[in-house]
Amino acid sequence: MPDQPLRxxxxxxxxxxxxxxxxxxxxxxxxxxxxVLQEIKCESPxxxxxxxxxxxxxxxxxxxxxxxxxxxxxxxPFEVVHTALPGLADETPAAxxxxxxxxxxxxIGIYLPxxxxxxxxxxxxxxxxxxxxxxxxxxxxxxxRDFIILGDYNVAPTDEDYALxxxxxxxxxxxxxxxxxxxxxxxxxxxxxxxxxxxxGAIYTFWDYQSAAWQRxxxxxxxxxxxxxxxxxxxxxxxxxxRERGEEQPSDHVPVVVELAAA
DNA sequence: ATGACTGAGCATCTCAGA
Numbered sequence: 001m002p003d004q005p006l007r008x009x010x011x012x013x014x015x016x017x018x019x020x021x022x023x024x025x026x027x028x029x030x031x032x033x034x035x036v037l038q039e040i041k042c043e044s045p046x047x048x049x050x051x052x053x054x055x056x057x058x059x060x061x062x063x064x065x066x067x068x069x070x071x072x073x074x075x076x077p078f079e080v081v082h083t084a085l086p087g088l089a090d091e092t093p094a095a096x097x098x099x100x101x102x103x104x105x106x107x108i109g110i111y112l113p114x115x116x117x118x119x120x121x122x123x124x125x126x127x128x129x130x131x132x133x134x135x136x137x138x139x140x141x142x143x144x145r146d147f148i149i150l151g152d153y154n155v156a157p158t159d160e161d162y163a164l165x166x167x168x169x170x171x172x173x174x175x176x177x178x179x180x181x182x183x184x185x186x187x188x189x190x191x192x193x194x195x196x197x198x199x200x201g202a203i204y205t206f207w208d209y210q211s212a213a214w215q216r217x218x219x220x221x222x223x224x225x226x227x228x229x230x231x232x233x234x235x236x237x238x239x240x241x242x243r244e245r246g247e248e249q250p251s252d253h254v255p256v257v258v259e260l261a262a263a
Numbered sequence: 264a265t266g267a268c269t270g271a272g273c274a275t276c277t278c279a280g281a
Contacts, residue, residue, distance in 0.1 A: 065272085114280060211268085
């Protein structure tokens with residue numbers, strides 16, 4: 001079955017219950033085919049799926065109390081493939097991973113651990129999560145699958161990806177070990193959708209609530225969409241939707257939208 | 264030198280976020 005043109009997006013909403021109206025309005029305005037959400041911050045039964053259903057989107061939810069939580073919304077048919085990152089040695093994994101299949105395309109939504117809390121163990125858990133993600137992506141590559149991994153990576157890949165002073169050099173989002181793991185993922189042969197089309201310049205996806213970060217444009221580029229090789233050939237556009245950060249009571253992240261041509 | 268937002272939850276403080 002040939003793949004159709006697709007508009008695929010990711011958005012860390014920082015509580016889906018606080019941002020339900022924002023998401024509804026955004027779906028109506030942008031009309032994505034698939035939207036993956038991060039930091040829904042609720043257990044699955046509390047997810048406002050009926051609201052999105054009324055807007056034409058089916059959903060799959062991987063929730064937990066208070067923290068984390070991911071979901072996928074789709075107006076096209078899909079199958080749920082995984083609700084946790086395969087290969088992660090964690091008895092009770094946090095709700096950070098959803099993998100669905102749309103036609104021949106695997107769509108993976110991730111909320112990668114921040115790594116700044118929990119001391120050395122917390123940072124080690126971030127790196128372990130990245131290792132497991134890379135191993136799984138390699139398995140998909142070896143199986144010759146078409147896929148896109150998008151979401152909140154909590155990694156600013158280069159110094160161009162955060163505003164001067166927005167982070168310290170020792171922050172878990174920019175530490176050399178963090179960036180090395182990210183490059184290991186990229187170097188499987190994946191394409192960073194935003195940088196493929198916009199190789200240089202400040203392009204941010206997050207602005208802290210503190211210190212008037214939005215007003216000063218003191219942002220970070222930490223939400224990414226990585227494409228497998230054949231999917232990268234279909235890439236038409238990729239850009240954060242900055243407009244959402246200027247809305248009332250916004251999330252601190254904005255959506256990132258990727259458009260793919262038909263296969 | 265400093266500034267300090269937001270959300271959830273056994274809640275008037277703590278943890279986490281980045």
